[in-house]
Amino acid sequence: MRKPHHAAQPPPPPPLPLPLPLPPRNCPLATAVLALLSVLLATALWVLLVLSPASHARGPAAGLSDAADAEAFAVAGGGGGGGGEGAEAPLSLGHIVFGIAGSAHLWPRRREYVRMWWDPAAMRGHVWLDAGAPAAPGPSASGEGSLLPPIRVSEDTSRFRYTNPTGHPSGLRIARIAAEAVRLVGGGGGGARWVVLVDDDTVVSADNLVAVLGKYDWREMVYVGAPSESHSANTYFSHSMAFGGGGVALSLPLATALARTLDVCIERYPKLYGSDDRLHACITELGVPLSREYGFHQV
Secondary structure: OOOOOOOOOOOOOOOOOOOOOOOOOOOHHHHHHHHHHHHHHHHHHHHHHHHOHHHOOOOOOOOOOHHHHHHOOOOOOOOOOOOOOOOOOOOOHHHEEEEEEOOOOOHHHHHHHHHHHOOOOOOEEEEEEOOOOOOOOHHHHHOOOOOOOOEEEOOOOOOOOOOOOOOOOHHHHHHOHHHHHHHHOOOOOOOOOEEEEEEOOOOOOHHHHHHHHOOOOOOOOOEEEOOOOOHHHHHHOOOOOOOHHHOEEEEHHHHHHHHHHHHHHHOOOOOOOOHHHHHHHHHHHOOOOEEEOOOOOOO
């Protein structure tokens, strides 16, 4: 007799893995791990948001073009050499771009301070005056052989809000000198490493400045300066802010990043007093702390 045909039985499904026991809701370890992961995720998103060029709106006269960004690590013209030198070459005055803040009203007197330390054969940079400054303010108009740096007129800043009741809107213009100086260093020429911002009554010791900045890696984002020597000024502003009267040094990568974000940033702080606190706020947003050098004297 023929045996009945039985259909093959499918293999049994694999056993499901045992679920891992979840920690209790009040477990301190689980809470700490979740908090740490949340902080790391938020930090990563913040860094991408701040450092992404596409995340910042650019006005018609603000920010750098992509081509200018690519060229921002070279400085056009100027004395002091630096052309063709590698990144490891010792720092010299030719690697420093000076941005000197002044006003048309005070420049005829203040230029004598600048004349004390400016070396046209070894230094590069500009004096930035307010709108309405004469096109040829004194000896600096003589072109070649001038004993003073060339004059530039700052861009109009009337589009920015300023609501501090005791300050002056010139703080907006002076804060933007950092961005305007970066735009001017685009193009071929000797390599720039630092942008140094000073006032027109600041007296610079060139050799000391080179020695101090030479201690830092200019390829990193570096913010160098010192607080005021006035306790009340530090209390009013910040003990971790560089004061422009003593000089503020920005490595070129920091100055370039700042130039991309500065206009959007200062629009968020209309109540700040002047230029130094605006720079400090915007540099802090980039996550760069102050590297204190007490040779930068703000009296």
